[in-house]
Amino acid sequence: MNTADGPLAGKTVIDLTTALAGPYATLLLASLGARVIKVENPSRGGDSSRNNSPYVTADGLQMRRSAPDDMSVSMMARGRGKESITLNLKHPESRGVFFDLVRNADIVVENFSAGVTRRLGIDYAAVQQVNPRIVYTSISGFGAQGVPGEGKAMDTIIQALSGVMMTAGEPGDAPIRFGLPIGDLVAPLFAVIGTLAAVMDAEATGEGQHVDVSMLGSLTSLVACEPFDALESVGFPLRTGAVVPRLAPFGTFQTTDGWFAICAPTDQFAEGTLAAMGSGDLVDDPRFSSRDARVTHAEELHGMIADWAAPRSSAEVLSALERHGVPAAPVRDTATAVRDDIVTSRREVVPLVHPRYGHLEGLYGSGLPVVFSRSSADLSRPAPGLGEHTADILGGLLGYDDERVDALRRDGVL
Known part of the structure; x- marks a missing residue:
């Protein structure tokens, strides 16, 4: 391996994620050098993050799109270092394309609601038949077993259920929602830890496995790091x-000024x-x-x-x-914190770059907060347009000819 490569160079990730928890996990894998192929639904405009206001436009930051090249700040941050292919996973013919991708991959990451991948025919059981070495990582609200009812897992719901809202503020205060979407950000950290451990095991044994991470379990496990019940029993209030x-x-x-x-x-x-x-x-x-x-x-x-x-x-x-x-x-405000020379020099915070308009002054995103002595970590490649790499991936990686790709487009598969 070239010493300039990331430690995951040579690994390919099929990214079925959307919103924040899943895309942040695959962002980390991309920063470590993995090739991340983002599969997006063409009929819904791709990852939901593409439709999060505000947008970077030719005229700067705007609340609405004004041109096709405009891109949301969310996608600019979460899509870095990835390639995008469109694939309608509800179309029966899409499974053949998806399984061809799986044959050429090491990792699949998805954050569908529990049971969706099984209904689509692309769950771990199906994928394992195609590639027994695959590491298949699922990030969901409550775990692969799901919960009765809808079980919708938004960050605020997870914060509410985990108990974390009752750990800040004064006694008697209303619950306090963390401004940072901590539920959405903690789960992908555990997902990456589990994924990398499973990849190491697959290299040793030749067998992949299903890595199942829940947002609720991830955040609640952190709440449990502090023995709040025991502390209350000896007189320490829960909220101080x-x-x-x-x-x-x-x-x-x-003080007088802060x-x-x-x-x-x-x-x-x-x-x-x-x-x-x-x-x-x-x-x-x-x-x-x-x-x-x-x-x-x-x-x-x-x-x-x-x-x-x-x-x-x-x-x-x-x-x-x-x-x-x-x-x-x-106690610093966020604008001051992300401009700290220490974190910017270590590339723990980096400028966000639009693929066409470049860097908008004052726009920053997370880097990888790990510095390697030999390997590199890089998130300098801008986020892709929706389906930007579809033809390259189908032709270059899977060997499909132009006629087949055109047919898939006509049939609504892509």
């Missing part, structure tokens, strides 16, 4: 707002916090001299920090904490 009493001093506090976060649960960091506030004499105070004592008196300690910070600027507060070795940072 801007602070975390059991780790005092810990939380976010306001907010800052502090994380100082150890004796050393707590002593530094008191010293930064000019209260070094309280280091030996029984209320603050040990971790358990500080937790017991967390409300008092956090009140002292709030009172100290309130009349001061963020720069003054952070400078004092930094001088005393206390972990602290400003």
Whole structure:
């Protein structure tokens, strides 16, 4: 393998996903060097992300399309590094084309609702018969077994069911929906982990397998990382707002011109916090001299920090904490955060590029937040137009001649 290649160079992924959870998983696989062939439904305008406002147009960012080349920001972000082929999977003749793709692939990723792939005749059982080495990854709301009723899995529904909405805010507050679609983003991370593990196993055994990841299980497993029930049973409230009493001093506090976060649960960091506030004499105070004592008196300690910070600027507060070795940072807005030189230089955040109009100033997307010492990770290739690579894939990869491709188009397969 060329050292400039990604670690998945030579692997081919058939991408049956749409919206966010599935496309983010295949985006990660593309960034790792896999060839990702995105299969899109021509009768529905392809991936639903193609129809998410706003759009990058020749006149900049607009709420509506004005020309065929205009592309949604969502697709520009999620479609990078992929090839697009149109295929109407509801057409009986599409299965032959799909299975030809599978014969030339290592991985299939889909995020249909549970049971849809079986009804279409393209589920793991069918695909395994065509390519026993295939790793078939399913991302769904509740798992391959499905749930009674509709079982629609939107991010907000998953956040509601997982309990995560009740972990932020003050006691008594209404449920708080995370602004980041965390349910849609956590599941694909686990899906990629499972996919790569299954690929390694397939290389060792010659047998693929079904990788089944649920959005609900992924997010709930993270909620379970914190023993909220146990904490409540000993008196720690589930929702603690801007602070975390059991780790005092810990939380976010306001200054004259913004907010800052502090994380100082150890004796050393707590002593530094008191010293930064000019209260070094309280280091030996029984209320603050040990971790358990500080937790017991967390409300008092956090009140002292709030009172100290309130009349001061963020720069003054952070400078004092930094001088005393206390972990602290400003609370930044998203525009500032994505322009940080550290993350942009490491290509953890990268500019989004329209395939025709180029980069629109201020438009950024996620990179791969992994830096390899030898391999490369790349998402510089812009998202494809709908069906842009159909002829190339059918002719180049599958060996179909022009007559056959034309016939498939006429019949509504493509």
